[in-house]
Amino acid sequence: MRRFIFTFLGVGLLLFGLVYLPTIRDHLIAPFTDSLTVIAGWLITTFGGQAWVNGNVLTIPGFSVRILDLCNGVEATLLLWAVLLAYPAPWGYRLWGLLLGFLGVQALNMVRIISLTYLGVWKPEWFHWVHWYVWDALIMLDVLLIFLLWLRRLPPPTDERHAAAT
């Protein structure tokens, strides 16, 4: 348990330290955030709404949002990845967890982006609270849920892995 927590902290710090490097931010995170904005705009127009995308700015009639750190789900994804990498498990399961976890976090994050955009039109005074706190907690619970589901899919641990874990 202790080893798991320390590995989690170490891997987490390493991942976050890498992601906040200016080069990584400019060449990986920024294009990724822009692509999320494009997907959000595409989803809104596909379901009959009106949306315009300019870089990382998503505009609907009456409100605009700029998608920045945290809103792109990178932090939540890295947290999940740190947990999955720290937990003793076969590498095949880990890789599936990393991939499906990323998709799970980003799927809910897309719901977050679109819902917040419309919330800005409907109840702008609620935007700040829902954006920073309610959705933040929900994304964290999403990370926890994905981790629990992944735990249940794991094969029974062998004695060697038990020994490594304890």
Next chain:
Amino acid sequence: MSAMLLPRDPVWRWFLGTLISVPACLAVWWFYLRDPLLSALAWAVGAAAPLLWPETVLDLKMQGGQAWLISLVPTLTDPPRLFTPLPLPLNRAVAVFPLFWGFTLATPGRGLARRLLLGTVILLPVAFLMAVLTTQFHFSLFRTHVPALTLMPPSHFGMVLPDSPTAFYLWGVGRQLSVLVLPIVAPLLVWLGLHGDFIRNLLFARLTRRSVDAATRPAVTPPVLVAVDAMGQETVGQDASPDDSLEGSSSDDAVKEDSPSDSARQEDSQGEGSETESARQEDSEAGTAGRGISRSENVRSEIPGTGHAGEEYPPTGQSSREVPAP
């Protein structure tokens, strides 16, 4: 009716409880507790500021829910300003409390008030650290006057030497961690630390199963066998070997081994054995929700051929029954 709607799985029950309690705690915090907590945190940072940044900070004031840092760094304006107010966002630092409260309220177990109080006390220095890291980055941004992350420096330059690129980057990482990561992770870690039994028995049972098994495994636990003789009478004996039973049987289905739940139930009803006692103690520590899992693991470990955790017993085709909690 409401009990029927609740999932039987304690993990899912906890998760659904969290989905309700976390937004509720966030609402209570936002409308009633945020301002007092912000004021207290601003006071603490303001008190520590002369020690941490003796030549940079004059004061820290709250105004309408917003903390303002009064910087002593003169600005390159005409005329130069001797004091510069810098907005200091502290909301995220105090948001760790409602998240922790929400997790804890959804977790079964005794001593709820003690756990809430202890976790809150542990989170106080974490919130303070987050506020300090955020403040430090704002100073760094002000001094260096280079846009960083998603923040722009103030329009005026501070008449002071900028930070080195490495120091600026590190303060940026500190700010990101304190604003984006710690508000989520800190309450979770404190909750994990304060609910060790719940975590071990439910969420991380795989990780710690070996130690649980080792702690609860009895010294000698032969299987309970029931031999049915030709007259149809049952003979129950703890030390009966399968061969012995076979000798007394007259048909193919004459020998049958008790299912694990049956043997466990017998032990429970007799109330004997160190294994039962230790499991019971562990159950009481883990709370009501943890009973099913720890009991099942104990039962598994005492059946020959099913020694390693996770193997299905009884084999496919036989029904597995839940061991009733004592």
